[in-house]
Amino acid sequence: MASLPNGAAATGSSGAPAVDKEVDFANYFCTYAYLYHQKEMLCDRVRMDAYHSAVFRNAPHFRGKVVLDVGTGSGILAIWSAQAGARKVYAVEATDMAEHARELARANGVADIVEVIQGTVEDVVLPEKVDVIISEWMGYFLLRESMFDSVICARDRWLKPDGVMYPSHARMWLAPIRTGLGDKKMEDFDIAMDDWNLFVEDTQAYYGVNMNALTKAYRSENEKYYLKSSIWNNLHPNQVIGQAAVIKEIDCLTATVDDIREVRAQVMLPISLDEARLAALAGWFDVHFRGSKQNPAVEEVELNTAPNERGGTHWGQQVFLLKPPLKVTRGDSVKVSFSMVRSKENHRLMDMEFTYELHEFSGKQHPAITTKMYLE
CATH class of the missing domain: 3.40.50.150 (Vaccinia Virus protein VP39)
Known part of the structure; x- marks a missing residue:
């Protein structure tokens, strides 16, 4: 960058x-x-x-x-x-x-x-x-x-x-993945809250001031940091448990700022493993060097930041934790409605919302779950 x-x-x-x-x-x-x-x-x-x-x-x-x-x-x-x-x-x-x-x-x-x-x-x-x-x-x-x-x-x-x-062109991708990052982040969150509770007790005992009135705000801060912020990671391809989908395509020659100010998409992500725990969605991108229709490249070149066995790029992938995770099997599909808009506080950061629902191979459809995430 x-x-x-x-x-x-x-x-x-x-x-x-x-x-x-x-x-x-x-x-x-x-x-x-x-x-x-x-x-x-x-x-x-x-x-x-x-x-x-x-x-x-x-x-x-x-x-x-x-x-x-x-x-x-x-x-x-x-x-x-x-x-x-x-x-x-x-x-x-x-x-x-x-x-x-x-x-x-x-x-x-x-x-x-x-x-x-x-x-x-x-x-x-x-x-x-x-x-x-x-x-x-x-x-x-x-x-x-x-x-x-x-x-x-x-x-x-x-x-x-x-x-x-x-x-000349760019694409954004979204895919279902398995990962233990959510469990680790939940553990970190619990440790942070335990530490806060001890702090509240000590401040009351030693200084006679009750800090508990701030517990709700502190919890909210830590939920955003540990559980609602996307996580940078270099994923291995075997962590991808289903088909990835393009959620945005950009022609760099014609795109406007308004075209990229908000990204909204609805995709179906078919599951390809016999049995898996869908713990998160992963996002990455690729860009292409192909010139233009009237002046095409001699040889098209691609820069791809998808999960890679050799470790990938400094961009890695962004992991968006799903709470709760879902048990999925081959033939199931996950319907995802996705939105990403610029943060009002800082236009370089992104606020996101995912609504995901499991469609089982049997025909059973689970209730939709909505979660907010932040790309900071």
């Missing part, structure tokens, strides 16, 4: 409230200004191999062209674009990481091609339109961090009518 300029999320045709840029920078961008965070992403071989292959296997999209790298971070995508033959690369970076990107461009002999611009893509002014926009904007479960907003803004401002986006 490269560091991206802020802005497009601040306003939209649907009239979303404005985002305070200073607060947003303090809460979000500062993380990406550190090399340790950039290194984490640069060590993700799946991520790196996909972008490297996308650029160099499709060099005709870059050779002699003008490229805009939105949220360049360390500058590696801009450097690759130059090495693939780009005539000019504008590398936009909101944070002080911009200076490191300039240094890397000089060290790799492409400083005459790569121009690093520190600022937000909503505010910078380029001297020309671009043929290619490249960006690594994807967050957890694709849309967390709302980074795609800035890419949309860059596209609408600077991409030529026949230009291409790297990546």
